[in-house]
Amino acid sequence: MYDFDEMIDRRGTRCYKYDALEEEFGRSDLRALWVADMDFRTPDFILDALRRRLSHPVLGYPVTGKDYFEIVSEWVEDLHGWKVPASCFRYVPGIVKGIGFAERCFLQPGDKVVIQKPVYHPFRIVTEQSGFEVVNNPLRPQYDAEGFVCGYEMDLDDLERKIDARTKMLVLCNPHNPGGVVFPAETLRRLADICERRGIIVLSDEIHCEMVHGGRRHVPFASVSEAAARCSITFMAPSKTFNIAGVVSSYAIAQDPELAERFFGYLESNETDYPPIFSAEATRAAYTEAGKAWRAEMLDYVQGNVDFVDGWLRANLPQIRAVRPQASFLVWLDCRKLGLPQEVLVDLFVNKARLALNDGSVFGEEGRGFMRLNVGCPRANLEAALESLRNAL
Numbered sequence: 001m002y003d004f005d006e007m008i009d010r011r012g013t014r015c016y017k018y019d020a021l022e023e024e025f026g027r028s029d030l031r032a033l034w035v036a037d038m039d040f041r042t043p044d045f046i047l048d049a050l051r052r053r054l055s056h057p058v059l060g061y062p063v064t065g066k067d068y069f070e071i072v073s074e075w076v077e078d079l080h081g082w083k084v085p086a087s088c089f090r091y092v093p094g095i096v097k098g099i100g101f102a103e104r105c106f107l108q109p110g111d112k113v114v115i116q117k118p119v120y121h122p123f124r125i126v127t128e129q130s131g132f133e134v135v136n137n138p139l140r141p142q143y144d145a146e147g148f149v150c151g152y153e154m155d156l157d158d159l160e161r162k163i164d165a166r167t168k169m170l171v172l173c174n175p176h177n178p179g180g181v182v183f184p185a186e187t188l189r190r191l192a193d194i195c196e197r198r199g200i201i202v203l204s205d206e207i208h209c210e211m212v213h214g215g216r217r218h219v220p221f222a223s224v225s226e227a228a229a230r231c232s233i234t235f236m237a238p239s240k241t242f243n244i245a246g247v248v249s250s251y252a253i254a255q256d257p258e259l260a261e262r263f264f265g266y267l268e269s270n271e272t273d274y275p276p277i278f279s280a281e282a283t284r285a286a287y288t289e290a291g292k293a294w295r296a297e298m299l300d301y302v303q304g305n306v307d308f309v310d311g312w313l314r315a316n317l318p319q320i321r322a323v324r325p326q327a328s329f330l331v332w333l334d335c336r337k338l339g340l341p342q343e344v345l346v347d348l349f350v351n352k353a354r355l356a357l358n359d360g361s362v363f364g365e366e367g368r369g370f371m372r373l374n375v376g377c378p379r380a381n382l383e384a385a386l387e388s389l390r391n392a393l
């Protein structure tokens with residue numbers, strides 16, 4: 001019913017993915033397969049809701065509406081089977097900002113925050129820039145019979161060893177970017193036991209959770225046990241799923257009364273806890289039956305893109321292998337068998353193949369030999385990109 005093959009020219013719309021190529025890659029003649037938004041049309045039921053609001057000529061201060069978090073909490077329950085009262089939700093103006101706010105709310109200078117590399121690099125940046133120390137608890141790669149990485153698992157023994165008296169927080173990426181891992185409930189339960197016992201608050205970034213593939217179900221960290229609910233704050237958003245990152249619509253969920261009081265109080269005192277007009281309108285329009293139907297079709301298409309990239313590489317470029325994501329539209333490419341130093345690998349993609357992908361080493365040393373490909377785009381775009389890569393090689 002929806003057309004995900006439509007090619008939409010985004011250049012000149014002041015969008016980061018296309019209009020910042022020159023700034024970020026030193027040239028603009030690149031196929032953009034990097035920043036984590038999709039090239040699909042934002043669905044009409046969201047655009048129409050925004051247009052309806054725009055048809056009124058006054059854009060003054062909005063009110064959120066009492067039903068807003070009831071709608072959000074019903075959506076979360078429907079999708080993940082996780083029932084949380086609406087009172088446990090608050091708006092945050094972006095998940096990275098939410099993480100930064102939580103760090104500043106709960107930590108003292110010199111405190112340590114655990115992250116699990118290779119991981120979404122703003123976790124490191126926001127933590128360091130807020131004056132806290134990053135501790136790396138690297139994920140352990142899993143290998144297939146040919147020696148390619150095919151997934152990641154947590155190393156909880158390493159975590160236990162690295163925790164000391166200053167370790168106060170862990171930022172979890174669940175599902176994981178860039179590895180695409182949907183962590184099993186049992187792993188999350190063990191993580192929760194460790195963190196609760198050692199007095200560590202878990203910030204669970206679940207921005208990709210609405211995009212789990214292959215009939216799997218996302219397991220919210222806070223849902224796995226009472227310990228997990230007590231020690232964590234969860235962050236979710238419709239932004240990735242419905243391609244509305246630019247309207248900035250995210251929310252935090254805290255069930256523990258003490259954590260909630262402190263964190264929500266912090267947000268309130270900074271007046272960052274209510275959504276701007278378009279953010280709330282877009283979320284209301286997304287979290288509906290039409291949203292569910294669109295999401296299902298979009299996920300089918302994205303899964304088809306993952307299959308396509310995986311199959312194409314196996315058939316045509318067997319030195320590069322796609323780590324098949326269990327969630328979302330980011331495909332971690334294992335390029336280690338090319339045997340190229342990272343700078344040469346990046347040069348191959350950018351200057352030879354004219355492709356803008358994320359350099360894997362940005363996500364940590366563990367990402368050397370990898371590139372991150374965004375497959376949230378028409379399949380024909382991927383086909384052309386892979387041909388360019390083959391020609392460049």
Ligand SMILES: Cc1ncc(COP(=O)(O)O)c(C=O)c1O
Nearest residue numbers: 036094095096097120177205207
């Ligand atoms: C894991 C993860 N968290 C957060 C974000 C960004 O979220 P926001 O724009 O709400 O800060 C991204 C975007 O790529 C992401 O992949």
